[in-house]
Amino acid sequence: MSATAPRSLKAFFRSFALLFSKDAAAYYEYLGDDVLEAQHAGFEDPDKPLWLNLGYWKEARTYPKAAEAMACLLADAAQLGPRDELLDVGFGFAEQDFLWITRYGVARITGLNITPLHVERAMARVRARSLSDRMDLRLGSATDVPFAADSFDKVTALECAFHFDTRERFFDEAFRVLRPGGRLALADCVPFPGEKLGFLSHLALKRWSIPVANMYDRDEYCRRLAAHGFTNVKAQSIRNQVFPAMMKYAALRKQGRSMHEAVVELTPEEEARCAGIEAWARNGGLTDYVIFSADKPL
Numbered sequence: 001m002s003a004t005a006p007r008s009l010k011a012f013f014r015s016f017a018l019l020f021s022k023d024a025a026a027y028y029e030y031l032g033d034d035v036l037e038a039q040h041a042g043f044e045d046p047d048k049p050l051w052l053n054l055g056y057w058k059e060a061r062t063y064p065k066a067a068e069a070m071a072c073l074l075a076d077a078a079q080l081g082p083r084d085e086l087l088d089v090g091f092g093f094a095e096q097d098f099l100w101i102t103r104y105g106v107a108r109i110t111g112l113n114i115t116p117l118h119v120e121r122a123m124a125r126v127r128a129r130s131l132s133d134r135m136d137l138r139l140g141s142a143t144d145v146p147f148a149a150d151s152f153d154k155v156t157a158l159e160c161a162f163h164f165d166t167r168e169r170f171f172d173e174a175f176r177v178l179r180p181g182g183r184l185a186l187a188d189c190v191p192f193p194g195e196k197l198g199f200l201s202h203l204a205l206k207r208w209s210i211p212v213a214n215m216y217d218r219d220e221y222c223r224r225l226a227a228h229g230f231t232n233v234k235a236q237s238i239r240n241q242v243f244p245a246m247m248k249y250a251a252l253r254k255q256g257r258s259m260h261e262a263v264v265e266l267t268p269e270e271e272a273r274c275a276g277i278e279a280w281a282r283n284g285g286l287t288d289y290v291i292f293s294a295d296k297p298l
């Protein structure tokens with residue numbers, strides 16, 4: 001048996017055990033320092049960006065640029081600015097928060113995340129950047145927010161709300177902790193309108209800790225945001241600028257290219273027909289990627 005075999009056997013059992021985990025933390029501990037499965041490099045490269053979203057590839061050709069563009073798209077939807085006290089749930093390793101502090105000048109960011117590895121690493125990065133007076137990242141769930149009503153100007157959820165048990169419980173919590181006139185913005189994965197879930201989709205959802213209760217499309221999503229009290233509800237599907245390039249990026253990494261070497265070229269035709277979406281659909285049926293925003297009335 002080769003020296004790597006026990007490691008892969010261990011990885012296989014860890015991957016299988018995800019079917020029985022109680023929440024998404026086990027999945028993210030397994031994923032490690034990379035958005036792609038089996039690409040965890042043990043945090044050995046201090047220059048490796050620790051993004052965990054699928055990226056917005058409208059102009060970006062490399063993954064770090066695409067992940068950053070996604071964070072900017074969400075920041076623009078939230079209208080982030082220097083007066084904002086922000087609650088950011090599901091912050092991963094906090095890449096987006098450092099960007100929002102430096103590029104958007106956000107006054108203060110409080111974060112909640114259920115994955116201990118993410119909170120520990122992110123807080124160490126906050127200390128290393130001397131940002132402890134402006135960033136407070138804690139272990140906790142977006143569905144049980146430990147802050148008083150009317151505490152924040154903005155609430156953001158970058159590619160994480162599909163995990164929440166349930167997403168609607170989070171809508172309630174976001175509405176409660178937002179100040180009147182405050183804004184909620186989400187980058188979220190949902191089923192494409194009319195899409196049906198097969199048996200394999202249910203297994204994939206279980207492995208990724210995505211509650212079936214969250215499987216409704218963007219139109220229903222907007223209705224539910226409104227039912228929770230939000231106004232000015234907006235939804236923009238960006239799936240053609242997410243999935244085709246991400247599928248190509250994943251293939252390049254599988255061939256051995258590094259994160260920075262993997263340069264994705266996409267034709268307008270591939271973007272227009274959302275190339276690769278059938279293969280992506282086998283991952284659980286979340287084939288729409290949508291930027292949502294909604295306001296708490298004054």
Ligand SMILES: C[S@@+](CC[C@H](N)C(=O)[O-])C[C@H]1O[C@@H](n2cnc3c(N)ncnc32)[C@H](O)[C@@H]1O
Pocket residue numbers: 024025028050051052053089090091092093095096112113114115118140141142143158159160163164165
């Ligand atoms: C796909 S990652 C996105 C990370 C980050 N926003 C980014 O773009 O790099 C999803 C994140 O949501 C977090 N998460 C999942 N369920 C959560 C919950 N109930 N409350 C808070 N965070 C949660 C995970 O731990 C992980 O950090």
